[in-house]
Amino acid sequence: MIRVLVCDDQALIRTGFATIIDAQPDLEVVGECDDGVDAVEQARRLNPDVVVMDVRMPGMDGIEATRRLAGAEVAQPVKVLVVTTFNIDEYVYRALRAGASGFLLKDAPPAHLLQGIRTVAAGAALLAPEVTRQLIGRYAQRIRPADDVPGDMPLTARELEVLRLIANGLSNSEIADTLVISHETVKTYVSRILAKLGLRDRVQAVVYAYRRGLVT
Incomplete structure (x- = not known):
């Protein structure tokens, strides 16, 4: 059973993700949160296998929360799957540098989210080729x-x-x-x-x- 923590400040999206994930026989939502501070606290307490992380949230954003979860803020580094949208794609590179194991777009089909969680939990990176070209490639000139x-x-x-x-x-x-x-x-x-x-x-x-x- 893959234990998942869902973090998104939009209740509708958060609940939707949790419902989709919990319907799977091999996945279990162990917690939900709406900001980065709570994500770090719940990860310490619940020890999830994967955190599905939004980027833009009030207080501590998903990038800083990812940095802490993937680093020394928890007993064991936690795998983070960042979920983003095209209108905030300038954050993707920072999220990856913070330690995210991969990212998806919020408008991806539910099956992609589920497969992404399984992929990241298994220790592999989720970096869809077409998304790499569109997002990271677009900001290549900014990276020195x-x-x-x-x-x-x-x-x-x-x-x-x-x-x-x-x-x-x-x-x-x-x-x-x-x-x-x-x-x-x-x-x-x-x-x-x-x-x-x-x-x-x-x-x-x-x-x-x-x-x-x-x-x-």
């Missing part, structure tokens, strides 16, 4: 290489090529087709890239690539 990103690049030429394709929003299947290699080989490259760079998932790989200026 940062001093806190290690200067050494321990990747091989092919691994670097795969990283660039990941950052451009390609799925494993699309990368396999582009490079004319097998899907399993792509998975191996992705695992090596994450291990060498000390990254948690594909989301962090995208952020890393933009911060290193590998994608323009």
